[in-house]
Amino acid sequence: xxxxxxxxxxxxFSWDQQVANGVEPWxxxxxxxxxxxxxxxxxxxxxxFYHSNIxxxxxxxxxxxxxxxxxxxxxxxxxxxxxxxxVAPVPKKVTLAEVKATPELADLALxxxxxxxxxxxxxxxxAILCRMSGxxxxxxxxxxxPDAA
Numbered sequence: 254x255x256x257x258x259x260x261x262x263x264x265x266f267s268w269d270q271q272v273a274n275g276v277e278p279w280x281x282x283x284x285x286x287x288x289x290x291x292x293x294x295x296x297x298x299x300x301x302f303y304h305s306n307i308x309x310x311x312x313x314x315x316x317x318x319x320x321x322x323x324x325x326x327x328x329x330x331x332x333x334x335x336x337x338x339x340v341a342p343v344p345k346k347v348t349l350a351e352v353k354a355t356p357e358l359a360d361l362a363l364x365x366x367x368x369x370x371x372x373x374x375x376x377x378x379x380a381i382l383c384r385m386s387g388x389x390x391x392x393x394x395x396x397x398x399p400d401a402a
Contacts (some may be wrong), residue, residue, distance in 0.1 A: 254299065257374055258374050263304045263306075264306075271313065279335050279336070280324050287371040299340065300315050301343075314340040321333040351385065352382075
């Protein structure tokens, strides 16, 4: 299993909307690196759901329910989306300030490439963020983590 972080502006699409919808296409990604990360996702991978712009915090966890397919919101046919399924809110939201204040997370993509909307999270960083948030991930099979794009 691989781990990810996906960002959404809560005034455009929030965690509460994700929960209400259950499974939702993760559309609108228009950055090549972020799109490549979507293409690398496999069904069952987990991702932190991060509110960007407003809040700037990890608020929940989603699971990849469907692997990359053509983004229906893209008229050019260039971009892809995945379907994300709400897993659970995190017991304690983790702010960007807390992430930046944690030395072990200094090389996390959220810190290094703050504008990237879909990013890999190493197993080590995932474990740290799970501890910080109080999230207890379900036991699952392991899959090799893709290289950071």
